[in-house]
Amino acid sequence: xxxxxxxxxxxxxxxxxxxxxxxxxxxxxxxxxxxxxxxxxxxxxxxxxxxxxxxxxxxxxxxxxxxxxxxxxxxxxxxxxxxxxxxxxxxxxxxxxxxxxxxxxxxxxxxxxxxxxxxxxxx
Numbered sequence: 001x002x003x004x005x006x007x008x009x010x011x012x013x014x015x016x017x018x019x020x021x022x023x024x025x026x027x028x029x030x031x032x033x034x035x036x037x038x039x040x041x042x043x044x045x046x047x048x049x050x051x052x053x054x055x056x057x058x059x060x061x062x063x064x065x066x067x068x069x070x071x072x073x074x075x076x077x078x079x080x081x082x083x084x085x086x087x088x089x090x091x092x093x094x095x096x097x098x099x100x101x102x103x104x105x106x107x108x109x110x111x112x113x114x115x116x117x118x119x120x121x122x123x
Contacts, residue, residue: 026106032093033113039089040117049085051121056082 040046056079063071083091100107 026100026104026110029093029096029100030106030110030113032089032096033110036086036090036093037113037116040086041120046086047117047120049082050117053079053082053086054121 040050056075060072060075060079063075083094097107097110100110
């Protein structure tokens with residue numbers, strides 16, 4: 001699973017509440033990513049929820065490619081509800097990532113931290 005693609009999809013699917021004009025602190029986001037990985041990997045239910053978000057994100061990508069706005073809306077809502085189950089730390093991380101260049105070194109480092117969760121998803 002391409003974790004950057006999933007993160008990008010999650011960012012699109014969530015309502016941005018992060019303050020505009022505020023530069024993200026990459027070091028803070030890296031620390032948040034490590035905390036989120038620890039929280040999710042230590043909780044079987046959160047791990048399953050995270051993996052379900054990944055599966056739904058792939059379906060969302062396909063629906064966007066197919067220009068199926070009704071399906072996009074439904075999947076986005078499902079993802080949003082599941083994200084709430086992962087907690088405020090996860091939501092804050094996703095929102096913070098929207099302000100980082102996905103091609104930057106910081107983004108790649110954060111992605112490698114988050115990818116540690118992939119082993120739980122059976123992909």
